[in-house]
Amino acid sequence: MATYATTDHHEDHDHKPSGFFERWFMSTNHKDIGTLYLVFSLIMFFIGGAMALVIRAELFQPGLQLVEPDFFNSMTTVHALVMIFGAVMPAFVGLANWMIPMMVGAPDMALPRMNNWSFWIMPFAFALLLSTLFMEGGAPAGGWTLYPPLSIQGGNNVAFVIFAVHMMGISSIMGAINIIATILNMRAPGMDLLKMPVFVWTWLITAFLLIAVMPVLAGAVTMLLTDKFFGTSFFSAAGGGDPVMFQHIFWFFGHPEVYIMILPAFGIVSEIIPTFSRKPLFGYQAMVYATASIAFLSFIVWAHHMFTVGMPLGGQLFFMYATMLIAVPTGVKVFNWVATMWRGSMTFETPMLFAVGFVILFTIGGFSGLMLAIVPADFQYHDTYFVVAHFHYVLVTGAIFSIMAAVYYWLPKWTGRMYNETLGKWHFWLSTITVNILFFPQHFLGLAGMPRRIPDYNPAFADFNVISSVGGFAFGITQLLFAWIVIDCCLRKRGAKATSGVWESAKGLEWTLASPAPYHSFTTPPKIDDRMLAHGDVSH
Amino acid sequence: MGQATASSNAYYVPHASVWPIVGSVALFLLMSGAATLLNGGSGMGLLKFWLGFAILIFMFFGWFGAVIKESLQGLYNSQVDVSFRMGMVWFIFSEVMFFAAFFGALYYARIFSIPWLGGEGDGFATNQLLHQGYEAAWPTNGPDNVGGFFETIPAWGIPLLNTLLLLTSGLTITLAHWALKVGQRGALIFWMSATIVLGIIFLYWQAYEYVHAYQDLGLTLGSGIYGSTFFMLTGFHGLHVTLGTIMLIVILFRCMAGHFTKENHFAFEAVAWYWHFVDVVWLGLFVFVYVL
Numbered sequence: 120m121a122t123y124a125t126t127d128h129h130e131d132h133d134h135k136p137s138g139f140f141e142r143w144f145m146s147t148n149h150k151d152i153g154t155l156y157l158v159f160s161l162i163m164f165f166i167g168g169a170m171a172l173v174i175r176a177e178l179f180q181p182g183l184q185l186v187e188p189d190f191f192n193s194m195t196t197v198h199a200l201v202m203i204f205g206a207v208m209p210a211f212v213g214l215a216n217w218m219i220p221m222m223v224g225a226p227d228m229a230l231p232r233m234n235n236w237s238f239w240i241m242p243f244a245f246a247l248l249l250s251t252l253f254m255e256g257g258a259p260a261g262g263w264t265l266y267p268p269l270s271i272q273g274g275n276n277v278a279f280v281i282f283a284v285h286m287m288g289i290s291s292i293m294g295a296i297n298i299i300a301t302i303l304n305m306r307a308p309g310m311d312l313l314k315m316p317v318f319v320w321t322w323l324i325t326a327f328l329l330i331a332v333m334p335v336l337a338g339a340v341t342m343l344l345t346d347k348f349f350g351t352s353f354f355s356a357a358g359g360g361d362p363v364m365f366q367h368i369f370w371f372f373g374h375p376e377v378y379i380m381i382l383p384a385f386g387i388v389s390e391i392i393p394t395f396s397r398k399p400l401f402g403y404q405a406m407v408y409a410t411a412s413i414a415f416l417s418f419i420v421w422a423h424h425m426f427t428v429g430m431p432l433g434g435q436l437f438f439m440y441a442t443m444l445i446a447v448p449t450g451v452k453v454f455n456w457v458a459t460m461w462r463g464s465m466t467f468e469t470p471m472l473f474a475v476g477f478v479i480l481f482t483i484g485g486f487s488g489l490m491l492a493i494v495p496a497d498f499q500y501h502d503t504y505f506v507v508a509h510f511h512y513v514l515v516t517g518a519i520f521s522i523m524a525a526v527y528y529w530l531p532k533w534t535g536r537m538y539n540e541t542l543g544k545w546h547f548w549l550s551t552i553t554v555n556i557l558f559f560p561q562h563f564l565g566l567a568g569m570p571r572r573i574p575d576y577n578p579a580f581a582d583f584n585v586i587s588s589v590g591g592f593a594f595g596i597t598q599l600l601f602a603w604i605v606i607d608c609c610l611r612k613r614g615a616k617a618t619s620g621v622w623e624s625a626k627g628l629e630w631t632l633a634s635p636a637p638y639h640s641f642t643t644p645p646k647i648d649d650r651m652l653a654h655g656d657v658s659h
Numbered sequence: 660m661g662q663a664t665a666s667s668n669a670y671y672v673p674h675a676s677v678w679p680i681v682g683s684v685a686l687f688l689l690m691s692g693a694a695t696l697l698n699g700g701s702g703m704g705l706l707k708f709w710l711g712f713a714i715l716i717f718m719f720f721g722w723f724g725a726v727i728k729e730s731l732q733g734l735y736n737s738q739v740d741v742s743f744r745m746g747m748v749w750f751i752f753s754e755v756m757f758f759a760a761f762f763g764a765l766y767y768a769r770i771f772s773i774p775w776l777g778g779e780g781d782g783f784a785t786n787q788l789l790h791q792g793y794e795a796a797w798p799t800n801g802p803d804n805v806g807g808f809f810e811t812i813p814a815w816g817i818p819l820l821n822t823l824l825l826l827t828s829g830l831t832i833t834l835a836h837w838a839l840k841v842g843q844r845g846a847l848i849f850w851m852s853a854t855i856v857l858g859i860i861f862l863y864w865q866a867y868e869y870v871h872a873y874q875d876l877g878l879t880l881g882s883g884i885y886g887s888t889f890f891m892l893t894g895f896h897g898l899h900v901t902l903g904t905i906m907l908i909v910i911l912f913r914c915m916a917g918h919f920t921k922e923n924h925f926a927f928e929a930v931a932w933y934w935h936f937v938d939v940v941w942l943g944l945f946v947f948v949y950v951l
């Protein structure tokens with residue numbers, strides 16, 4: 120039988136590199152790199168959050184209050200780019216780094232050095248992006264979707280943003296390749312594909328989506344670059360091109376991208392709910408197939424972002440029905456989570472609270488998505504705050520809630536200490552209440568016709584905007600609590616020592632390792648015992 | 660360090676490496692230098708750009724050098740080999756998708772935007788009001804005749820020749836692979852060299868064609884949508900052929916240094932896959948850019 124001797128430090132398996140530079144800048148260790156990703160993501164979360172608060176402060180009252188309109192537009196643009204590429208995606212990659220080798224019984228990622236490169240490109244990419252804030256002419260202000268001609272009418276920022284996006288793309292693609300290779304090639308003997316934890320499955324499919332669409336985004340922004348600087352006419356009707364073409368290419372990337380930000384979340388929730396329901400996951404295989412169908416469908420729905428730009432009727436119908444079709448596999452998932460909880464002996468520790476909050480609030484976002492998918496209705500909703508409400512339900516109470524659930528769930532495994540449960544519960548309840556104060560009124564604003572991406576508005580919208588801004592600041596401040604809880608657990612180490620199982624009935628290979636997990640996860644391949652898997656023995 | 664006991668089924672976790680962070684700094688300098696230059700900067704921009712470029716090259720030598728050394732020490736077992744293979748396959752897939760974006764642009768322009776500009780379907784009013792008199796056609800540089808009069812490069816001259824060259828090079832690299840697998844060093848080196856020569860001749864003709872297009876035909880990157888798609892697709896392809904040729908040359912040197920064995924020659928195969936990939940992209944180009 121194969122043994123994995125990790126040949127670098129084979130005398131002492133838990134030997135960490137001694138120097139600070141060597142450990143954090145030259146790392147080949149999936150846990151250290153995972154930590155780097157997560158810390159980076161947390162920093163970006165607060166930078167992006169600060170920008171969101173600028174937006175909400177400006178929108179607190181009608182009329183121009185605090186910032187120049189152009190700066191306001193920069194804030195909406197850069198906020199989105201930072202949150203999508205800097206906060207949500209790296210957080211998921213960080214979780215993948217930490218957990219996938221442990222979950223499949225591997226010593227590390229398949230390509231550890233490339234792993235480090237994937238991470239270290241990110242801070243530099245964001246240095247490039249954020250440097251535009253201090254540039255003459257300011258940061259990009261044409262929206263994160265970078266639609267031409269507006270986006271390339273910016274000043275000096277255009278080239279910087281495009282190259283920053285290229286760097287993020289390189290990082291994502293390398294990260295995704297690594298994850299696929301790890302999952303397909305590094306599983307312990309006996310860890311069949313259909314025995315893998317759902318989190319691993321969702322990441323496998325997400326990684327495929329990343330490799331398929333990040334290069335398309337790279338192509339799209341390259342065409343923007345040449346249109347601006349080298350006289351091409353891709354997006355200019357005068358030369359026979361079409362600005363709408365950019366939108367097609369962008370959303371061919373963009374819609375799978377939103378699933379890149381939610382499929383790993385599905386995986387996380389599918390790990391947590393069985394643990395705290397003390398039951399195997401309901402419908403494991405259905406979960407896997409639903410994920411795969413969502414991924415497939417995500418390639419053929421992109422133009423639902425473009426119903427109002429002009430498209431032949433046949434196209435509108437096709438994209439409408441294809442979009443609605445996604446609700447079917449998504450519904451399967453929600454049903455399975457509920458069915459897992461059904462008659463379970465449930466407890467509500469913080470990870471479970473966030474997971475249940477996810478199921479309910481993400482579903483609200485899914486429903487508003489369905490409303491947006493209806494072409495004639497979207498004519499009314501498009502580019503209003505209704506869309507903003509929709510994507511914040513799926514992204515904040517969806518993706519971000521799942522990330523927080525994951526952090527609480529696995530933090531004891533990472534650090535060997537429990538976090539402060541009381542504070543965790545406070546964090547959950549404050550977040551959940553404030554996030555709804557923040558985003559729920561935006562549905563009403565949108566339905567009443569308030570456009571998105573605008574610093575001033577009709578006084579008729581004032582009341583709901585006040586509520587939303589108050590919620591926004593409260594939500595923002597609440598997240599400081601999260602940072603504190605994490606710091607308290609990681610650095611001050613005041614919590615109780617965690618056992619290897621951590622949670623009463625947590626299942627999966629990661630819980631067979633000590634807490635904190637050893638530096639090299641599985642130096643000898645573990646024996647796979649079906650009863651140890653979160654979804655029980657799938658063959659029955 | 661990797662003082663490894665090369666037990667055949669030991670998993671190799673490589674030791675810490677400085678190259679990733681070097682590569683990140685290089686990319687940062689390169690990209691911010693390029694952005695500065697595009698914005699009209701000079702001194703600093705040039706410095707950052709070339710410094711970044713130089714460091715990047717340095718990184719590739721250092722990184723691949725380390726990998727080659729480890730591979731020759733026999734540290735990599737079959738599992739590592741499979742990881743490398745998967746890495747290469749998915750990398751090529753990402754490249755396919757990169758080209759897909761530009762092929763998509765070509766397709767969209769020809770099937771949708773140009774007929775619409777010419778007044779088809781919903782485009783009727785736009786055509787009447789904005790582009791009166793413009794008739795859909797291919798090649799075109801749009802209603803505004805952007806870039807002025809131009810002629811195109813006929814498919815059945817140099818492009819056909821280049822197609823034959825690349826197809827032949829696909830054959831020669833396969834012959835080289837066979838030679839490697841039966842352990843015939845001489846034949847291996849011969850067929851590898853032939854592949855490289857074919858690649859270089861291809862590049863020469865491409866460059867010749869570009870000069871011809873710019874100087875005699877009036878066809879430039881700025882010739883409306885035709886020029887844009889033509890040069891973007893052939894340009895990125897040419898860039899890939901250039902990279903592929905450089906990789907082939909490195910592999911040739913490694914063949915001569917005797918780095919590869921009958922069983923163990925992943926680097927050779929990876930470059931061969933890459934070469935086949937640029938070959939296939941060229942076939943797409945030949946059909947959709949030149950012939951149709």
Ligand code: HEM
Nearest residue numbers: 377380381423424446485488489491492501502506510513
């Ligand atoms: C049942 C599933 C979903 C459906 C039917 C759906 C449908 C839609 C539609 C039709 C739009 C375009 C609205 C407009 O601009 O007029 C939209 C926008 C958006 N959706 Fe969804 N969606 C779904 C799930 C998700 C998920 C899971 C995410 C992310 C995690 C997401 C993120 C977004 C984002 C970010 C936008 C706005 C993009 C922008 O214009 O800036 N959606 N959705």
Ligand SMILES: [Cu+2]
Nearest residue numbers: 374377423424
């Ligand atoms: Cu979408």
